[in-house]
Amino acid sequence: MQVSSEAEENNSRFSNIASATPAKPTYAPNPSPAPAPAPAPLLPPVDIKECPSLCEGRCLLHSRPNHCKRVCKTCCERCRCVPPGTAGNKKMCGKCYTDMTTHGNKLKCP
Template identity: 70%
Template sequence: MAVRSLLALMVFVFCLAEVFFQHVVRGGNRRLMQDIDCGGLCKQRCSLHSRPNVCTRACGTCCVRCKCVPPGTSGNREVCGTCYTDMTTHGNKTKCP
């Protein structure tokens, strides 16, 4: 009986760890991620760009797809993960500012 209880407890802990991993590490809580203000964040991100309208449009596309905009006006792209860093244009140039 004790072995069954221990086994049930281990399965329960494993399930809790999987839920935690989905929500925290992978960003599994999609409802919270959809509440991002892409327009405001991209406007701030592209404020110092030489072509702010082009930058904001590209940033908006990346934000909607990846649910992330890096902090600051340039750099820090790795903060948003491979979705943001690996997206390219038709000419194989990086898409996301």
């Protein structure tokens, strides 16, 4: 009868192992999301008299400088701003400058 008692003992060992739930893995806490980058600081309003000279610098390297100056002057008069440099930096003038479009829904301001 010892054989049956050994078999019962082995079965009870295996049943304990099979019925035991595995330990839950531990995870590092999720890092908090990074804060959104601060918006570009807006430039102060420009006097309309300064628009031609500011647009001259803005359109200096443009392939069509006369067209660029004309459009830039319109944008400057409406938005009271011309971004620094010869290209890019439009966000520094705000939504007026970045969202102005032509009749064909193309971005207007250089």
